[in-house]
Amino acid sequence: MTRMERKKTGTVAGEAPRQPRRAGRGGKLRLEPEVMQSHPVAGAWLESVRSTIGDANFEWGLKTARSGRVRVLEIGPGLVSANVSEEGGGGKRVIITVPMLTDIAWARLEERMAAEAVWTARLSEGECPENLTDLFADCGVTLAPSTDETLSCRMNGPADSGQRRAGAVAWLAAERFTIEPLAMLEVRGRSVTRIVERIRRHRALDLSGGAHAHPDPIIPFDEELEESLNDSVEHFWRSKFEFNHSLSQAPTQHVPHALLRRLGPSTMEGKFPLAGLLATIYDHVSERSRAMLEDGAG
Structure with missing residues (x-):
């Protein structure tokens, strides 16, 4: 890959594409501090940062943000x-790193969201449900740190200056976060977008009755041996039922295209659904394979 191609794509060969970031110009604060501190998401965020950098740096940061020196x-x-720039000094980049939730925690949250269609509807419209923070709490995590x-705070410069600017x-x-609480996600x-896609996939699997290619065998653990092992050596492996009894059992329900059902709805737009096209191809290949095997056997 050439230098020009690398500049356009933002990646090099063998690297995964970077996650998109939401950027803004910055500027002076428009909201009052009390409004932000009373907000369930923004208030928790501010309290977490305050406990990290201390009260003095926290107050200095408020004055600096009000003066418009954050870009x-x-x-x-x-x-x-x-x-962030200080009086009489140039601007420096300050990064606050925040712990991300584990995949297990996200899976638990998305499973809970998939149980109600309102989550998909609200999130798809960019609306923050009122009970979003309650859902996180019920799953043992918090939306804001x-x-x-x-x-942690990172900046090329003195540590105390980095804390103030943070x-x-x-x-x-x-x-x-007060104006757009979903940014905390x-x-x-x-x-x-990813949360909505995963919720829809969960709901698609639930509506299809799951996506198990083969059901788990039912093993009766509650059966007790009627006699000791020594007394049943000769007939231990013999079935308790007649052969005809096993034939009368209802066959296991077959789930067509179980692997395709695991994919859920396609995110690609087109004239035909991707899963339907793949299902047709699978059926055609299966028929051709069976015909070739029958011709070879004949």
Whole structure:
């Protein structure tokens, strides 16, 4: 890959594409501090940053954010960053790193969301459901980082200056979280688009009755041996039922195209559904394979 191609794509050969980040120009705070501190998402975010950098740096950050010395706010997976300048000095990039939720926690959250269609509808429209923070709490996690979690600040410069500037970044980010609470989802590791896709996949699997290619065998553990092992050596492996009894059992229900059902709805737009096209191809290949085997056997 040439240097020009690498500049256009933002990646090099063999690397995964970078996660998109939400950026803004920054500027002066428009909301009052009390409004942000009383917000369930922004308030928890501010409290977490305050416990990390201390009260003095937190207050300095508020004054700096009010004066408009915070520029290019950027929100991405596991980070919040911006350029912050001090009086008489140039701007420096400050990055606040935030712990992201584990895949297990996200799977638990998405499974709960899939149980109600309202989550897909609200999130698809960019609306924040009122009980979003309650759902996170029910799953044992928090939407905004809690004071028990470890946040860190990075900047090329003195540590104390980085702590002060991180306070300014936190206040401007809090204004964004107040206006757009769903932005915190991306900070914690999942974009709204990805969450909606995974919820729809969960619901598709639930509606199809699951996607098991082969059902798990039912093993009766509650049966007790009627006699000791020594007394049943000669007939231990013999079935208790006649051969005709096994033939009378209902056959296991076959789920057609079980592997395709695992994919869920396709995210690609086209004239025909992708899963339907693949199902047709699978059926055609299966018929051709059976015909070839029969011709070879004949």
